[in-house]
Amino acid sequence: MNRLIALLLLLMAPLNSGALEVFVCEPEWASLVKELAGENANITVATTALQDPHRLQARPSLIAATRRADLLICTGANLEIGWLPLLLRRAGNPTIQPGRSGHFMAANYVRKLEIPASVDRSQGDVHPQGNPHIHLNPNNIARIAKKLAQRLSQLDSVNQNNYSDRLQSFQSRWETATMSWEQRGEILNGLRLVSHHRAFSYLADWLDLDIVATLERKPGIPPSASHLVSLIELLSPNPPAAVVRAPYANEKPSLWLTERLDIRLLRLPYTVNETDGPVDLFELFDMTLAALEEANDERR
Amino acid sequence: MYRIRLTLAIALFFASNATLNAQDLSAEVADLRQMLVEMKNDYENRIEELESRLDRAERSVVTASRDADDAVEIAEQAATDATAGASAPNIYNPAIGVVLVGRYANVDPGWEAVPGFIPGGELGPGSSGFSLGESELNMNANIDTHFFGNLTLALEDEAGETEVAAEEAWIQTTGLPNGLSLLAGRYFSGAGYLNKFHRHADDFGDRPLPYQAFFGGQYIPDGLQLRWIAPTPLFLEFGAEQNWGNSFPSTGRSRTSPDARTFFAKAGGDAGVSHSWQLGLSYVSADVVDRGGVDIGGPPAEVFTGDSDLVGLDFVWKWAPGGNSTVQNFKLQGEYFNRTEDGIFAGLPYGGDQNGWYLQGIWQFRQGWRTGFRHDEVDADNGSLFTDTILEDPGRSSERNSLMIEWSLSEYSLLRAQYIDDRVLDASDNQFLLQYIMSLGAHGVHEF
Numbered sequence: 001m002n003r004l005i006a007l008l009l010l011l012m013a014p015l016n017s018g019a020l021e022v023f024v025c026e027p028e029w030a031s032l033v034k035e036l037a038g039e040n041a042n043i044t045v046a047t048t049a050l051q052d053p054h055r056l057q058a059r060p061s062l063i064a065a066t067r068r069a070d071l072l073i074c075t076g077a078n079l080e081i082g083w084l085p086l087l088l089r090r091a092g093n094p095t096i097q098p099g100r101s102g103h104f105m106a107a108n109y110v111r112k113l114e115i116p117a118s119v120d121r122s123q124g125d126v127h128p129q130g131n132p133h134i135h136l137n138p139n140n141i142a143r144i145a146k147k148l149a150q151r152l153s154q155l156d157s158v159n160q161n162n163y164s165d166r167l168q169s170f171q172s173r174w175e176t177a178t179m180s181w182e183q184r185g186e187i188l189n190g191l192r193l194v195s196h197h198r199a200f201s202y203l204a205d206w207l208d209l210d211i212v213a214t215l216e217r218k219p220g221i222p223p224s225a226s227h228l229v230s231l232i233e234l235l236s237p238n239p240p241a242a243v244v245r246a247p248y249a250n251e252k253p254s255l256w257l258t259e260r261l262d263i264r265l266l267r268l269p270y271t272v273n274e275t276d277g278p279v280d281l282f283e284l285f286d287m288t289l290a291a292l293e294e295a296n297d298e299r300r
Numbered sequence: 301m302y303r304i305r306l307t308l309a310i311a312l313f314f315a316s317n318a319t320l321n322a323q324d325l326s327a328e329v330a331d332l333r334q335m336l337v338e339m340k341n342d343y344e345n346r347i348e349e350l351e352s353r354l355d356r357a358e359r360s361v362v363t364a365s366r367d368a369d370d371a372v373e374i375a376e377q378a379a380t381d382a383t384a385g386a387s388a389p390n391i392y393n394p395a396i397g398v399v400l401v402g403r404y405a406n407v408d409p410g411w412e413a414v415p416g417f418i419p420g421g422e423l424g425p426g427s428s429g430f431s432l433g434e435s436e437l438n439m440n441a442n443i444d445t446h447f448f449g450n451l452t453l454a455l456e457d458e459a460g461e462t463e464v465a466a467e468e469a470w471i472q473t474t475g476l477p478n479g480l481s482l483l484a485g486r487y488f489s490g491a492g493y494l495n496k497f498h499r500h501a502d503d504f505g506d507r508p509l510p511y512q513a514f515f516g517g518q519y520i521p522d523g524l525q526l527r528w529i530a531p532t533p534l535f536l537e538f539g540a541e542q543n544w545g546n547s548f549p550s551t552g553r554s555r556t557s558p559d560a561r562t563f564f565a566k567a568g569g570d571a572g573v574s575h576s577w578q579l580g581l582s583y584v585s586a587d588v589v590d591r592g593g594v595d596i597g598g599p600p601a602e603v604f605t606g607d608s609d610l611v612g613l614d615f616v617w618k619w620a621p622g623g624n625s626t627v628q629n630f631k632l633q634g635e636y637f638n639r640t641e642d643g644i645f646a647g648l649p650y651g652g653d654q655n656g657w658y659l660q661g662i663w664q665f666r667q668g669w670r671t672g673f674r675h676d677e678v679d680a681d682n683g684s685l686f687t688d689t690i691l692e693d694p695g696r697s698s699e700r701n702s703l704m705i706e707w708s709l710s711e712y713s714l715l716r717a718q719y720i721d722d723r724v725l726d727a728s729d730n731q732f733l734l735q736y737i738m739s740l741g742a743h744g745v746h747e748f
Contacts, residue, residue, distance in 0.1 A: 048573055050622040055711075057625075059576045059618075059748045060535030060568025067479045067529045078743075082711070086745040089448055089472065092479040092529050099445065121712060121740065221710055222667045250627050250667055 020156050023065050023096070025074035025084065026053050027272040028135040029106060031281045033073065035170045036149050040159050044069070049273035052248040053079055054125070054220065058086040066091035069102070071155055073148070076105030077112060079132035101154055107132055109147045110140040113201050124218025135271070136203035138178045138285055145170055173282075181285050184293065191296050194235070196223070196245035196254055199270060203288065212240050215253045223253040232260055239263050242295040246270035247277070264298060266291050394441030394449075395742035399500045401433030403735040410731075411724050414513045415694035416680025417654065418592040418604055420548035421516010425506060425722065425731055432457055433735070434499060436467070438742075446475030452498075467520065479529035489519040490527070490539045490564045491582040493614035493635055497747060503631075503662050504704055505718050505733040508676035510637045510656030514610060516548035519584070521560060535568040535578070549608055549639075550586035559587040568748070573623040577616065578748065584610040588643065592690065602689050604650065606643010612636065616748075627667050634659040646689055654680045671705045698724040712739050 022041045024030040030045045044065040047053050053075070066072065066087045074080050088097060095102040112130025119128045134140050149167035153160040185207040193204070196215045204211045213231055215223040242264040243254045251267075258265040269277045269287050278284040407425035414423070440450040452468040470485030488496045494511060495518055507517050523543030530536035541562035543550065550560035562585075568578035590603040613636045620629035636657040643650055656678030664670045677699035682691045700723060706716035713736075720731040 048623055050573075050624045052624065052626050055626055055746075057618075057746045057748045059570070060566070060578050061533075061570045061576065063529065063537075064533060064535035064569075068531050081743045082746050086747065089474060090481075090529075092476060092481045092527070094446075094475045094477055097445070097474055098442070121710075125710065248624050248626060 020070045020152070021068050023069035023072045025072075025080050026135075027274075028141075028281065028284070029073045029075070031272040031284075032141065032145060032148060033152075035281070036145060036163060036166050037152055038162070038166060040152075040156060040162060041071075049247050049269065049271045049277055054082065056080070056083045058083045058090065062087055063090045066096065067093050069093060069096050071102045071104060071151070072096040073104045073106065075107050075132050075134065077107035077129040077132035077134070078127045079107075101151065104148065104151050106144045106148075107134050109144050110134050110137075113205055114198065122218075124216070125220025126218075131198055131201045133199045134202055136200060136288070137206040138174065138181060139206070140202065141281060142171065142174055142178070145174070177282055177285070181289055184289050188289075188292050188296055191292065192238075192240035193266075193295075194231070194240050194243045194257070196243070196249040199246045199249075200244055200268065207292070209292075215243070215245075215257065222250065228253060228257055231257060235261060241298065242266045244268050247273070264295050266295055268292075392441075394439040397436075397438045397739055397741040397744060399436040399438070399498070400738045400740070401435060401500055401736070402430070403433055403505060403733055404430045405731070405733050407720075407722075407729075407731040407733070409729065411722075413690060414509065414678055414680075414698050414724055416682055416691060416698075417513045417678070418602075418690060419516075420551070420591060421512075421518070423512050423516065425720070433737075434467075436498070436500065440742075442474065443471065446473060448472045448474050479531060481527050483525040483527070484523075486520060486522045487525060489521055489541060489543075489562055489584070490525060490566075491519055491541075491562050491584050491610075492612045492637075493578070493580055493616055493633065495519050500737045500739070501744075501747070503660065503670075503672050504674055504702055505716060505735045506702075506720075508635075508658035508660075508674065509678045509698060509700060509724070510635065510658060510676065513654070513656055513678045514549060514637055514639055519547065519549070521547045521550070521562075523560070525562075533569075535566070537566045539564045539566075549584070549588070549591075549610070551588050551591040559589075561585050574619055574621060576618050576748070580612075580614040582610075582612040582614070584608075584612070586610075588641075602646050602691075604641065604643060604645045606641060606645075606650070608639060608641045610637055610639040612638075618748075625664070627664075629664045631662045632660075633662075645686065645691060648685055650682070650685070650691070652680065652682045652691065654678065654682075668708050669705070670708075672703075674700075674702045674704075676700050676702075700724065711744075714738070 019039065020037065020041045022033055022037070022043045024033060024043055024045045026047055027045055027049055030043050033041050033043055046062055046065075047056060069091075074084060094100065097103060107129070112132075112134065115130035116123070116126050116128065119126050145167060149163050153163045156163075189208045190210055192210045192212050193200075194213045194215065195211050198214055198219055200209075200211065203209065213234065215228065215231070217224060217227040239261045240263060243258050244266045245251070245254045245268070247267055247270060254265050268291055269284055272278055272280060272284055278287050405426060405428050408428050410425045410427070412424045413419040435455040437453045437455070438451070440448070443449045449471045450468060451466070454465045454467040456463050456465065466486060468486055468488065470483055470487040472483040473481050476482060490496060492511075494502070494507070495515065499507070499518070511517060521541065521543035523541055525539060525541045527537060527539040530538075539562075543560040543562065562582065564580060564582035566578060566580040568576070570576045586608045588608050589605050591605070592601075592603045614634070616631065616633040618629065618631045634657065636655070638653070638655040641650065641652045641654075656676070658674060658676035660672060660674035662670055662672035677697045679697035680691075680693065682693045684693065686692055701721045702718060704716055704718040706714055708714040716733070716735040716737070718733040718735070720733070722729040722731050
């Protein structure tokens with residue numbers, strides 16, 4: 001019996017390898033933690049670029065990962081409402097609960113767009129705190145990076161200098177990159193697009209793109225045939241340059257519409273995807289801009 | 301200015317050098333040296349002053365920019381707070397969700413007990429025609445930093461009257477460290493796989509036969525549950541429950557003594573991005589007093605008193621291409637139970653051995669559309685002592701095959717049609733169900 005208790009205690013002791021165990025909901029934040037923490041963080045990412053962050057299940061591997069996490073980084077603003085609360089409740093881990101320093105919600109640190117004046121499910125799956133797809137504006141990334149570095153130093157004060165050095169290095173590279181993206185983005189001003197879901201609102205806001213319609217009649221409700229037909233009528237007098245969709249969104253409705261309007265279908269990377277897409281946040285914006293520039297060339 | 305003075309001094313030095321004699325020379329040099337030292341000190345002081353002025357200016361630039369940053373942040377925070385409606389008095393209201401269920405069924409003649417099993421809980425296909433299912437009202441919220449609370453009220457029509465029942469009422473710790481959590485109250489037991497789900501989250505309109513026969517639909521005890529998750533990359537969870545009260549399969553009459561225990565272990569993980577799985581093993585042991593209670597006139601009544609031990613094995617495997625379940629996904633799920641009971645039935649010594657299993661596959665073939673097939677069966681081996689009682693050995697297994705198709709516009713609404721080839725009784729029966737399940741209010745969470 002004593003031996004069993006000793007074994008249990010041994011198993012319960014945290015496996016301390018020195019690095020922070022970081023649980024991340026979306027790939028964009030995983031990439032940011034890599035920039036800011038380097039070797040000091042062991043990262044588990046809940047979703048890939050091919051998974052819709054709205055629709056996920058609290059699967060066993062995620063419960064196991066949240067149980068071991070020192071820090072949890074998610075977007076917040078209700079994006080993960082369908083699965084994160086359950087993970088938090090099942091984890092048996094007080095350090096990552098809301099209100100604790102191990103709980104970091106990126107959307108808390110930026111200004112949100114499309115905050116509804118009133119909410120009702122007849123409007124679709126609207127988020128009362130505003131559109132949660134906040135990461136496609138590099139200025140938001142810069143703000144969140146600063147806050148995240150502070151949080152990392154707070155949780156792991158021994159490596160404080162490492163975090164502040166890395167933040168500085170990231171900030172200077174990011175600032176330069178942002179300036180060049182903004183220069184490149186000037187010609188995209190007013191580019192007319194249709195998007196599948198309102199996943200690109202922050203990108204549009206940043207680059208002054210004009211998203212004239214969405215394939216989903218209401219957020220989160222799959223595009224219906226009747227809505228697509230009405231879009232044809234609406235858009236054919238003055239077709240937009242392209243339909244944009246995130247890799248996880250169903251391709252069929254976008255294909256249908258682009259074929260009929262004879263316009264381009266742009267599968268924007270949406271987020272970091274190390275196996276088949278941008279390997280980090282820098283490439284994410286590079287590739288997004290390149291795709292938009294291509295669509296823009298056809299406009300002229 | 302310094303330079304001019306210096307040149308002047310040097311010039312003076314050389315000029316005087318030429319006219320003065322040797323005796324005066326050393327005094328002159330000393331004077332000049334003195335003058336140079338003074339000038340040097342003056343020079344250094346001024347440089348220092350300039351440096352400190354520059355430093356001050358630099359610092360104020362830094363503070364100014366920091367102040368500007370802070371101001372931007374404060375303004376943003378204020379904007380965020382304003383939109384969050386922080387002053388509303390109901391801001392701390394729990395998440396409230398309502399589930400509305402209704403069905404139209406053609407299930408005649410139906411059945412109310414599975415041959416060879418003592419009935420308990422909810423059994424059978426129910427009545428034909430239109431009926432309200434279980435309407436549910438759920439409320440949950442964090443209580444404070446250490447506790448989470450959940451209440452589910454079920455409204456059910458029982459012989460023309462609407463009954464309100466506390467289906468679930470439990471609190472759970474969120475503040476215990478090391479993967480531990482403790483739950484107390486009335487809750488869905490961790491035994492089996494399907495048991496932890498609300499009925500409205502099921503893939504079929506009725507529970508599989510082993511659940512009906514062994515748990516009366518669902519095992520919902522009153523008691524305590526302790527869970528521990530191992531700190532391993534593989535999901536490993538162990539749980540133990542100490543339960544009191546009257547819920548089937550335990551039917552203890554005394555609420556003061558513990559009379560049911562559950563132990564369970566679960567393991568799970570991912571296989572690549574497209575597959576995930578979970579395996580479970582559970583054991584439910586219950587002390588039973590007077591289960592059944594069907595009085596057939598003279599004593600002894602057809603009731604069972606004794607020990608009931610149930611072992612369950614469950615698995616689920618889910619597939620979605622690239623892990624993206626939005627358009628297509630598949631789920632295969634199965635459970636096997638074996639129950640042995642020892643004690644007294646109808647005044648005679650009774651030792652029964654019963655088992656049951658089901659296997660089901662659910663395929664989402666396009667966004668919003670799912671279809672599924674299920675086979676379920678139970679089999680009782682009660683010996684030959686109990687002819688003409690409810691435990692009469694049927695000599696065959698009771699089984700069903702079900703086929704369903706469902707459509708959901710959003711994750712809040714669902715319409716389902718189901719066909720059941722029911723061979724629970726000797727005669728085969730064709731049954732049809734049409735069902736709607738709608739949820740409003742707070743967003744539900746998706747258990748795996």
